[in-house]
Amino acid sequence: MPNSLNNLQTLKTPVVKEWIDYNGHLNDAYYLVIFTKATDALQDHLGLTLEHIHRTGETLFTVESHLSYLQEIGLGEMVTVTTQVLQTDSKRIRIFHRMYNDQQDLLATVEMLFLCYNLVAKKVTNFSDMMMQSLSVIEKHQAQTPWPDSAGKGIALKRSA
Secondary structure, X not given: OOXXXXXXXEEEEEOOHHHEOOOOXXXXXXXXXXXXXXXXXXXXXXXXXXXXXXXXXXXXXXXXXXXXXXXXXXXXXXXXXXXXXXXXXXXXXEEEEEEEOOOOOEEEEEEEEEEEEEOOOOEEOXXXXXXXXXXXXXXXXXXXXXXXXXXXXXXXXXXXX
């Protein structure tokens, strides 16, 4: 899988034994663990490193997520996560992670919304100039990337007559 800003690979990891449930496949909670690790890598890519967080207090807080489980994942499988930044403003980032196996099968997706939070001020704040610049670069590179079909979709049951 090529890695560029418009197809940003944020994580590649094997599925380990501790993540496997009683059904013999990846436990639902560990899908989110994998996606969270991909979010950490995205933060590093944007310059929101641990050093930056400790120095400035600027960090991201997750405020919403919608995870879709598309295929089972087994022990030892290698999974790769790509990340698309869908929208940003002065305080928020909306992203879409996709998880694939080595055969490029789509295994799961998650759409997430983050707020910029300052740990020192203990409140939601605007992004720093550094973050605004980093977000601008990635948005520019991903501008032509097709919008995910499931982005913005919630959970609903079709009503029967």
